[in-house]
Amino acid sequence: MAASKPSARRASPPPPTPPSASRLQAVHELFVAGEVDTGYLNSHAVRPVVAQSWERSRAGGVDPDIGAARSAAAAAAVDRLRETHPLAPALPVIRRLLVEDAIGSGVVVAVSAADGTLLWVEGDPGACRRAEAMNFVPGADWSERSAGTNAPGTALTLGREMQIHGSEHFSRVVQPWSCTAAPVHDPTTGALLGAIDLTGGGQVATSQTLALVRATAVAVENHLALLRLAGAGAEPAARKPHLVVLGGDRPRWVTTDSVGHLQITHLTGRHADILVLLSRHPEGLSADHLAVLLDDKDLDVVTVRAEMSRLRKVIGAENLGSRPYRLLTSITSDLGEVYEALDAADVETALDRYPGPLLTQSVSPAIARLRTQLSATLRAAVLAESAQGRTDLLRRWLEQPEGRDDRDGWQALRDSAGLTPVARARARGHLAGLDFELG
Template sequence: MAVADQAARRGDDPRSAVRAVHDLFVAGQIDASHLDTVPVRRVVAESWQRSLATGVDPDRGGAEQPATRTLDELRASHPLAPALPVIRRLLVRDASEAGVVVAVTAADGTLLWVEGDPHALRRAEAMNFAAGADWSERRAGTNAPGTALALDRELQIHGSEHFSRIVQPWSCTAVPVHDPVTGVLLGAIDLTGGAEVATAQTLALVRATAVAVENHLALLALTRQVAPLTTRPRLTVLGADRPRWTVTGADGRSHPSTLTGRHADILVLLSRHPEGVSADRLAMMLNDNDLDAVTIRAEVSRLRRVIGADRVASRPYRLLAPIDSDAADVLDALRRGDVAAAMNAYPGELLPQSVAPAIARLRTELSTSLRASVLATGSLALLRRWLDLPEGRDDREGWRILHDSAPGYSERATARGHLAGLDLDIG
């Protein structure tokens, strides 16, 4: 504790004390247990601990993103792109003459746009605070946009509170931005500069900009919802991807919306019960312990904001018009006896993350029906495709059939090895 106390007393400037504590912490001379007794905010101390645990280099800035997609592709497809003019009008225009930079990040910490004062931009680039770099907390350590995204809360980081020493001459203020319909975290807006950008006034300005952006996105979402549709809405609920609701406008463009797990559960159940279900029955379908009617009404109300108020009726809850879905495509193909088409439409289980009892039953019914149909065809090609699915990897009977029926030695050997692994797991 003597080392920590010495760091806390070093100099009259609190920033110097924080810098001294940071140096000792990074050097391993004090540990996390000392951070409660020195002049470091808890939110910062906890971020330092996470940064150290994930191996962040305290002498580096942001990290380069892997080139899986170009920056232009990321920008063009990002939900915050339509709101960029709002951000430029409210923040960037003034920042260009104030020695600060404005950054807009994706939810994973990637800097999408970095604009502002030309001199400040050149200084920021020296620590790789530039478009395309990863400034998530796990890669760049404690910093306002990265830590704000990690915690999903607005945050200011003052100079020496940054984990990376190269960033400590700067201060920053960041506010997360959410999808106004689904509540999903989209990214953050950050203002980076000198000590003056970590004030209450700056926080209020960035917060107001985030609110303006969310309002702008809400207006765009409302415009999409009221646009005339040329096809049925489509629900995508199979496989590991996030469930989606997609509508096609009169212009032929698709407008997908990501759904929460609970909203996807409700839509699947309503599509399977066109006659409608009461609030009490829907509660039992969604949770073994039942949900109260107030919770059900709130969830359906939020769902209506995503898909349109005219889509779901009450008393009982039911869909007012038919919808298409990938799950229905599989069932329709099985009813026609077209097992190949069913396999083509089946990327994986129905809402695999859902724990709703009724969804679990439908998931099992769909998977079991498809498996039985595949085995009944006697087609090794379809059987191989089934065994390639996550749920087919533990299908011992399927692997045994492949082993006994495959014409080639290599395929039989692969099946034999897989069976041996399954037997080892079972013991």
């Protein structure tokens, strides 16, 4: 029996030589200032793939001045992700083909997850130390939506090999570097697993380097296919069930089947309430206690038991215990991710993980309390960071539905040092509108 064939890879031709660094940097400055559009970029020899990435970066709110990447979760979370990530069994292949030769060459080798989180960053010790200055470290989020145009992030966005030369990077702090990256896919399902990247000087943005990184990605996919065929522990890593309850979308329960495909189950409001409460009470809840938390007036124990019976059919009996009612499986949730980031004092990641309030349609008094608690905690953390000069975080909070009427927040933004005249005028205008509405 032959090994599973890796997913088809769309090869990229060697990129054309970009404009001179000084010329490209001048065009970049005009673009991030909003003074020129994509048509201007194309007429000044900016590669279309780079121009489109700059457009996505600017539209997504990436600030080229605040650093290359927002921090991801705490290091402990990265360690757990490494242990279970599907690329972990192929790390020896990557080290043999890339890392061994990178030592002493001024080159950094990075392996990222599919969401852009860096898992391993190895190679030349001096280059690794210099890369730390731009947060190119395990646990950092180098997705394009977070760090702007960069080889691993843009390769993951487009699903193809990518080279980014110096000033083609969207973030200014990354522009002294060049990088080449290729995505890696699951050899059975074709699902995106992550990316392999070489970062260094101009020597990593050549056609030879592109061929090397592409070949390494193919070797990794073949290695995973052979391991899986031999039953040597390279099955797709089992993900914990994930609960999505923040923002305006319908709540859902996300699991992974035996071949790595995501299974999304939409939840009723009552089932979402129950799962949130059980996730916050790992010790379990009695039917009486759960009835009070869900509705302190009209809910009886019989109704609770009926709901639990229906929920057991939705998420699987293996996940839900009784006497007391409790989760039998460790789960993750977007709610938990926000709290983990706040516990790690990583307000930036907490904002990244917070699309909006908790279960806004819920009438449960316990959920209302959790909703208020989370919103107030995040707001206080943002205001504390803004007092230390992080007005970018304050602006992101004020763009949230909860922040639009936050008078104290808008006043803090208006009084912030270093604000542009236009931004200060906008804050003043918003305050005037709030005062008018409130009389």
